[in-house]
Amino acid sequence: MNLSSHLPILIVVIPLIAAFMNPLIGWRQRKFCNPLAVIAVSASFCIALLIARTVITTGRISYHMGGWAPPWGIELAVDHLSAFMCVTITFVSLLAIVYSKNYVEKELAEEKMVPYYTLLLLLIVAMLGIVVTGDMFNLYIIVEMLSLAAYALVAMSEEKRAYVAAYKYLLLGFTGAIFILLGTAYLYIITGTLNMADLSVRIQPWYGSWVVFVALALLMVGFGIKTALFPLHTWLPDAHSIAPSSISAVLSGLVIKTGAYCIIRTLFTVFQPRFVIEVMPVTSALSWIAAIAILVGSLFAISQTDLKWMLAYSSVAHIGFIVLGVGLATGYGTTGGILHIFNHSMAKGCLFLCAGAIIYKTGIRNIYDLAGLGDKMPVTMAAFTIAAFSMVGIPPTAGFISKFYLGLGALEQGTWAGWVFAGVILLGSLLTAVFYIRVVNNVYFGERKRREEIEKDEAPLGMLIPIVILAGGCLIFGIFPKIPLALAEPAARLLLGI
Amino acid sequence: MSLLSVIVRTATRWLIPFMQLFGLYVIIHGHASPGGGFQGGVIVATSMILYAIVFGLSAARKRATQRLRLVMESAGPLIYALIGVLGILVGGVFLEYRIIPLPYEPHITSEIMISIIEIAIGIGVMALCITMFYALAAEEALAAEEVK
Amino acid sequence: MILEFILGNFNYWICTALFLIGFYAMIAKKNLIKKAMGFDIAETSIFLFIISTADVEGGTVPITMGGEVLYANPLPHCLILTAIVVALTTTAVALSMAVKIYEHYGTLDAEKLMEL
Numbered sequence: 001m002n003l004s005s006h007l008p009i010l011i012v013v014i015p016l017i018a019a020f021m022n023p024l025i026g027w028r029q030r031k032f033c034n035p036l037a038v039i040a041v042s043a044s045f046c047i048a049l050l051i052a053r054t055v056i057t058t059g060r061i062s063y064h065m066g067g068w069a070p071p072w073g074i075e076l077a078v079d080h081l082s083a084f085m086c087v088t089i090t091f092v093s094l095l096a097i098v099y100s101k102n103y104v105e106k107e108l109a110e111e112k113m114v115p116y117y118t119l120l121l122l123l124i125v126a127m128l129g130i131v132v133t134g135d136m137f138n139l140y141i142i143v144e145m146l147s148l149a150a151y152a153l154v155a156m157s158e159e160k161r162a163y164v165a166a167y168k169y170l171l172l173g174f175t176g177a178i179f180i181l182l183g184t185a186y187l188y189i190i191t192g193t194l195n196m197a198d199l200s201v202r203i204q205p206w207y208g209s210w211v212v213f214v215a216l217a218l219l220m221v222g223f224g225i226k227t228a229l230f231p232l233h234t235w236l237p238d239a240h241s242i243a244p245s246s247i248s249a250v251l252s253g254l255v256i257k258t259g260a261y262c263i264i265r266t267l268f269t270v271f272q273p274r275f276v277i278e279v280m281p282v283t284s285a286l287s288w289i290a291a292i293a294i295l296v297g298s299l300f301a302i303s304q305t306d307l308k309w310m311l312a313y314s315s316v317a318h319i320g321f322i323v324l325g326v327g328l329a330t331g332y333g334t335t336g337g338i339l340h341i342f343n344h345s346m347a348k349g350c351l352f353l354c355a356g357a358i359i360y361k362t363g364i365r366n367i368y369d370l371a372g373l374g375d376k377m378p379v380t381m382a383a384f385t386i387a388a389f390s391m392v393g394i395p396p397t398a399g400f401i402s403k404f405y406l407g408l409g410a411l412e413q414g415t416w417a418g419w420v421f422a423g424v425i426l427l428g429s430l431l432t433a434v435f436y437i438r439v440v441n442n443v444y445f446g447e448r449k450r451r452e453e454i455e456k457d458e459a460p461l462g463m464l465i466p467i468v469i470l471a472g473g474c475l476i477f478g479i480f481p482k483i484p485l486a487l488a489e490p491a492a493r494l495l496l497g498i
Numbered sequence: 499m500s501l502l503s504v505i506v507r508t509a510t511r512w513l514i515p516f517m518q519l520f521g522l523y524v525i526i527h528g529h530a531s532p533g534g535g536f537q538g539g540v541i542v543a544t545s546m547i548l549y550a551i552v553f554g555l556s557a558a559r560k561r562a563t564q565r566l567r568l569v570m571e572s573a574g575p576l577i578y579a580l581i582g583v584l585g586i587l588v589g590g591v592f593l594e595y596r597i598i599p600l601p602y603e604p605h606i607t608s609e610i611m612i613s614i615i616e617i618a619i620g621i622g623v624m625a626l627c628i629t630m631f632y633a634l635a636a637e638e639a640l641a642a643e644e645v646k
Numbered sequence: 647m648i649l650e651f652i653l654g655n656f657n658y659w660i661c662t663a664l665f666l667i668g669f670y671a672m673i674a675k676k677n678l679i680k681k682a683m684g685f686d687i688a689e690t691s692i693f694l695f696i697i698s699t700a701d702v703e704g705g706t707v708p709i710t711m712g713g714e715v716l717y718a719n720p721l722p723h724c725l726i727l728t729a730i731v732v733a734l735t736t737t738a739v740a741l742s743m744a745v746k747i748y749e750h751y752g753t754l755d756a757e758k759l760m761e762l
Contacts (some may be wrong), residue, residue, distance in 0.1 A: 013579055027565065063592075065592055066591065164747060167744070171740075175685070185696045536727065634738075
């Protein structure tokens, strides 16, 4: 028995088993739920690192479920992009679970604790499932599993509008699911296969057929809803601002990124880069939409006064950055897009966890009431500042590297459109600076309402450690960008076939 | 007690065992003929839903308590996943159950394992469907109890 | 010629009609339960569409007892069975949320809920 060849399935199955053991254990003792989840996701994190090492040294891993060879059996295919996503997902969600321990005890009703951990584990299982699967229909089912867990987690919040926000999310998410299913069905009808690698070969004679165009359009709209790409983003601010903060961090940091992963997979693995760039210029259409998303998302974020709403709209803008990188379809551009998935999930995860800590300690949500928090919660606010700088893209934070790559990619295109995109990236970063620097300014230099002495009152250690690790990550991966680039660069090159 | 007439109650008492038997038949034969864990589980769940409709939710909740359903809901997927892991433990790949060392031919072993998986799915789906119905109906039942 | 085209693809027309009915209900109806019904109808139309494409002319059930048999493609049925489970769970989540919404706000009207 050699476990190293089973890594792609073990990374999914360990949290899955933990998710279903959770109700049984939580039924006896609620306090065991958190350690169980931490252990399971830590194991997944170690496996993700092993997968990353294996992929870097030996290339694509293919795992045949039940011993049935593809294209008949279900294949788990892990390439550089999947490994990159696995590490990102397990890293951020592990920290979110560690953070949950104190947070959930205070912010959620006691009987919600067991379902919270079960659903969170299922959410993580689904995200990992999406990135390791090599089968189109499997992808649809797991995307739905992800969405179901996300709807329930949003509805779990104690906020007044939680159910309405969750219902809105459900309606739009289900519409997306319908489109994905129909698109997958079209692909199956014309090719008779569902395996992605097999599909990419068999679909080639059909390039130019209307069915392929319609299928691609349906898949793009479906995954666009799941990703909250600009005109389809309306569910995101509600759902992400109302969910419990630890869940917001996972939703905003990871769940919408898996949608972006699906877009990348569909464009460059199922369809050939040649087709989506030249025959049917989906990528340039996506770039323009993403450019609008960056500007509109930033402008919406500027007009918000609620901290979590602002962060949620900022996600709309940054999904724009990621999709823009994908749409540029140049070596640097796509590397920047993929790298931004990692950098943004760290920064946005950190910001939402900080927002959660602020709400946990003070209950403040309005950004103009934050004055004086720099003295009250120094560590949290320092982390918030670093993460905010990373979002803006100020060197030496990680956000700078990915935006630099995006800019290079835009100029690499060499057309007038490339210059426009470079301008949009710059303008988007400036607009991001407007609303983040405003908060940071308020925190440290804002006019205090009461002139009394402010005592230092930090969030508990279990919440502080994940925040500090994420903020540290924003700095470390900004100073040593080679570490994530070791996976991101080959991933982009393999996808584009250059 | 139920508000429905004695005819409905008696008929239900007679019907439920047959419904459950048919559900079990569908589950057990799932590996070789049309049917399977999901369909059978839903049929078995229907019997409990009928029971709840006729005899009231509070009586039905005593028959299928929340804890029992919770255990069944978790046990179903767990058994499935563990059989998958068993394939890895005996040296194959995930869900490769035909090489599990039982004293039978590989295709018989495979059949047995699929049956176990179908039963597990059946258990899970049954508990889940009952829970879904009870959860949707719970509020009315509480209101009715308050009236009494 | 046109008649043949219409009759030959009748499954497409029925599915399209069902899909549009469902989609209309999802968009235009204000009641949250009716919206849930709408998306169920739309999803069902896609299920029917996929299953209808599995048909092979003259094919029988795909249970072989040896020998060469012309049978219908069984894969779409399995896929749709899985998709039905997904649709069932989504509907259950949607309905339970509708119950909770009614409990909290006393209305299921989408427009009134958006004003909150």
